[in-house]
Amino acid sequence: MTLAVSLDTILDDLRTLVEVESPSGDVESLTISARVVADLLERRLGGRAVLVDGPAGPHVHWSGGGEPRVLVLGHHDTVFPLGTLARRPFTVADGKITGPGVFDMLGGLVQAVHAVALLDDRSGVEILVTADEENGSLTSRALLEDRAQACGTVLVLEGAGDGGDLKVGRKGCGTFEVTVTGRASHAGLEPEAGVNALVEAAHQVLEIAALNRPEAGTTVTPTVLRSGGQSNVVPDAATIVVDVRVETADETARVEAAFASLTPRDPQAVLAVTGSVARPPMTPETSTDLFALAASLEPGIRGVSVGGGSDGNFTAALGIPTLDGLGAVGGGAHADTEHVLVDTVVGRVHLVAGLLRAVTA
Incomplete structure (x- = not known):
């Protein structure tokens, strides 16, 4: 049964992730974070989320079953040291969501979960949440490349570009x-x-x-x-x-x-x-068809190339169709100004759900 999109529930789930601090390289904290991510996946989507242990911390993998068709890719590590939450707690005020990691990229993770929850048929969809993207994905690269090749299409839930732009190229x-x-x-x-x-x-x-x-x-x-x-x-x-x-x-x-x-x-x-x-560089041709599909779902949306890297660089370099920047709309990544715009959250969930339906049809 298709679930309705509840902004309040999304905000509650995002609060849960943000309040479990998960700095890159802190294996103990990332282990706790991975368990919380896995619990969120299982509560909202059913099935079983598997923790894949690694020296940098556990990665989390969930599958809707059936033949793999699309990989939803993200990470649960953040750049902020332990104690940041006490100084900058999770807050929703003046149309913005703030707190360590809300934009990069816990907001995108929660939106992805709720997008998959909208699907009547979740078969063919996989979600992989890695533990070391901010440190170069040294322990997760082989796993994410394997699942990307198995699925054949990758949607990356990293934060959007300015104004909600999708990222079709990365240096x-x-x-x-x-x-x-x-x-x-x-x-x-x-x-x-x-x-x-x-x-x-x-x-x-x-x-x-x-x-x-x-x-x-x-x-x-x-x-x-x-x-x-x-x-x-x-x-x-x-x-x-x-x-x-x-x-x-x-x-x-x-x-x-x-x-x-x-x-x-x-x-x-x-x-x-x-x-x-x-x-490696993520060149725009790997995003052409997926971006056209996104533009048909949300006319006027733009695709941009950016200087920052993500795990989409790896999957695109393998020639796998990859579309990035599908996550939270806001800004301030890696800074105290990090935020997500509240009024964009539900729309982004619907956009990702629409892409998933089209790719798995």
Whole structure:
């Protein structure tokens, strides 16, 4: 029997998830969160939600049975440390829902559950909620790719773009770390006896920043530099952390090759480079048919390409039709301004339900 959409029930369910804090990397908290997600799935949809253990915390998998047709993909880890809830509790006021993780992406998870609940026939629908998306999906990638290939279609319930835009493209993204090893010495007595890792790192930062090609959609951004400990010691080590975003496979290859070929300015310094563009680009052609279907259900909705990555990058890179940004409408991801717009919640549930009906018909 088809269930009615109750905004009050959705808000209650979202409160339940938000009030179980689930910071990425905190396995104990994520284990509790996974159990709460599984309980929500079973209460609203019936059947059994399976916890798939992993070193980063449990992933949650639910199936409506029958031949797999569509995978609804999300994550239950958030970026906020324990204790954020006490400072920024779950609140509904002035047309906004606030609280840690409401937009990225607990709101989308709850909307997905209620969208599936609207289906008279849930066979062919699977839901996978991973525990490590915010940390790169290192322990969930194989599982999500396997289920995506089995289902053949993926709907990603990450937060929507501005104004409710769907996300039809995402940049590939990765993190590189460049470690410089030098030699310590007294900065006053014999600085020339040292090999200054900080100075070498400064040269490398400029080399790395020069890899930017904004005209090609590529950003290479040094974000962290760590070096030194005492003001009178020539530092013997430095670490540079770099954020990379690319739109094409060619740019991925160029940037990765450039990092691999970095050489020290000071021949006495030693460089070590780790990292890669771990999330491949999600190109718009993988979303074409699904976006057209969404636009037929909600005329005027737009599709946009964005710089942030998601697990949709992985599934799209396999050639699996993938549509992203189907989750909560709001903003402020990863910030204290995070929010969901109350008056968009029910409409988004209906949009996702409509897509699920069409894909499984």
